[in-house]
Amino acid sequence: MNAFRTLHRSILLLFAVVVIAIVTLVHFSISKIVAEQSRAQQQSLSPAVSLIVSQILKPLHVSEALGKSRELVQLMEHQDINETEVFAALERLEQEFGLTFFIASDQARMQYNSDGTKLALVEGEVSWYFKYRDREADAVADIGKWENPHFYIDNKIYDDAGKFLGFFGVGKSLKSFVSVFDTYKRQYGYDFLFVDGNGDVMLSSDATLNARQSDFTNLSELAWYASLPDPVKAQNDLNNRLITIDGEDYLIAEVGLPQFGWTVYLLSPLDDRQAEISQGFIFSVVTMLVVIFALFLLIYNLLYYFRRDMQPELIIRNTHRLPDRNQLEQTYQDIVAENTTLSVILVDIDNFIQINDQFGRNAGDDVLDKVSGFISSHLRENDVLGRWSSEEFIILLPEMGPREAQELAQTLRHGIAILPPPSDYPEMHLTASFGVSFSASKRNLNELTAHAEDALYQARRDGRNLVRVQLIDD
Structure with a gap:
């Protein structure tokens, strides 16, 4: 009777172990797949964030830091602008940072560029200055200089009393952005769009979408965007939205740029993500097989010890x-x-x-x-x-x-x-x-x-x- 009671308990124990193992393995596999999806999403975002920091936010921080320098404020607050000193300072900054700099003086109504040129700020002829001067934002991003399009970041400069002195800005040629975008696209396989609050494409990894002669491409002109349901377009929420471009599936991820009121849309090829998730699933299956094998060894040893207790004379020490x-x-x-x-x-x-x-x-x-x-x-x-x-x-x-x-x-x-x-x-x-x-x-x-x-x-x-x-x- 004791032997059968022991056998009964052993069977119940083995059944409980098997049930717990199966539930654990299913939970582990589902968790692994979800984690792999999140990892693939994060992995696709990381290079884009790195690009945004190095190509967009870094020039912003450079211009903000330099815009607070006492030397720059002194140059701009004089009644009579010393153009020689202004050009020398801008040329020095360009050599040091590898970027284009400019000063737009409200006092002189003149824009001085680091390449040695200057432009009179005449209302009706130079629209950007008067448009952004009246805005509340202290930093503005824009595209200009259409003979050689540049991406500009304009920062308002004030004296110690809070008086507006003009703009200090930094610019970067769109050609350099296209080169960087192309490198990222070849390395990571995705496209991205920098879109302002009006839906205009300010920068893109697709060179054909970048602005020409102040003619911006709007999201509404893109076939994949036009195919989205109206409620989605009305809410302007495209994060994790699946779209099709030229017969290929893409997943959209959003990154906000509140400094400029922009949104970055990252278009990640779904085939690459599926391959990464499949690798994660294969790893989960292999892990499951290892755990099942370990469970088999556990059951084998339990049976061995049970047999030893039932028939100790059969085991030769x-x-x-x-x-x-x-x-x-x-x-x-x-x-x-x-x-x-x-x-x-x-x-x-x-x-x-x-x-x-x-x-x-x-x-x-x-x-x-x-x-x-x-x-x-x-x-x-x-x-x-x-x-x-x-x-x-x-x-x-x-x-x-x-x-x-x-x-x-x-x-x-x-x-x-x-x-x-x-x-x-x-x-x-x-x-x-x-x-x-x-x-x-x-x-x-x-x-x-x-x-x-x-x-x-x-x-x-x-x-x-x-x-x-x-x-x-x-």
């Missing part, structure tokens, strides 16, 4: 293979017939009776197996390990002197003391005591082991986990 006293007597005679000297070590597992009482006889048998296996791994080929009693082992060491035998015993004592306990009994701590004897002449086994036993008793009396030696007086 290492200690059962060791020679007993009767077999050792014949082995000893063979050894002394061929060798002139012999050392003997008796090994006693400390507190073995308490181990059996506290943990059970199966635990005691595990300890005997563990200790005998450890001792065997440190013996020479012609050395002999045998059972001397229920908790003692004997080691016969042909042609080994007492000093070497004592050193071997110390090695074994230390090794047993640091052996990890059986996995089922982690709180168990093993130690052993050793008695060493030696004979340089042929004697009977009982006489030799009697001295080894005396040494072993001495090790026990002195506190256990010790090595003691008692030699035979010739």
Whole structure:
């Protein structure tokens, strides 16, 4: 009845383990796929963010920082602008930063460029200055200089009293943007659009969409945008929207540029994302197979231990293979017939009776197996390990002197003391005591082991986990 009760509990345990494992694997796989989708999304955004920072925000920060310099304010607040000093400062900045700079003075109504040119700010002829002067925003992004289109960032400059002095700006040729965009597109495979609040495309990885002669392309002119539902276009929310361009699927991601009131639309090819997610799914499947294999090993070991509990007589332990006293007597005679000297070590597992009482006889048998296996791994080929009693082992060491035998015993004592306990009994701590004897002449086994036993008793009396030696007086 106990056997069937144990079997019933084991089956229930295995069933619970399988159910938990399946639920865990399904959850892990779904989580992995979702995480891979998020990772692919993040990976596609990271290069775009890097480009925005380096190509758009960096010039903005440069112009903002330089616009607050005392030198620039002093140049612009003079009643009579010193054009020589202005051009020298702008030329120095262009050489230092590799960008185009300009100063638009409200006092002189003149724009000074770092290439040495200047332009009169006449209302009706130069529209950008008067349009942006009356806006509340202190920083404006725009496209201009149509003979060689540039992207400009215009920052308003004020004196200490808050009086408007004009604009200080930084510009960058659209040709350099096209080159950078092309590199990113070839490397990462996606397109992007910089769109202002009116839906005009200010910058694009598609050079055909960039402005020409103040003629901007509007989102509404793009076929894929026109095909979107009206509610989507009305809300102007395209994030994670799936679109089709020339027969290929793209996923849109949005990045806001509140500094200019722009939105960056990142068009990521869906085929590349699907490939990345597929790789993540394959990894999940492989992980599942590994976990299932580990589960199989767990079930196998549970069945093994169940079988061991039901039929312990079918499991042959290492200690059962060791020679007993009767077999050792014949082995000893063979050894002394061929060798002139012999050392003997008796090994006693400390507190073995308490181990059996506290943990059970199966635990005691595990300890005997563990200790005998450890001792065997440190013996020479012609050395002999045998059972001397229920908790003692004997080691016969042909042609080994007492000093070497004592050193071997110390090695074994230390090794047993640091052996990890059986996995089922982690709180168990093993130690052993050793008695060493030696004979340089042929004697009977009982006489030799009697001295080894005396040494072993001495090790026990002195506190256990010790090595003691008692030699035979010739």
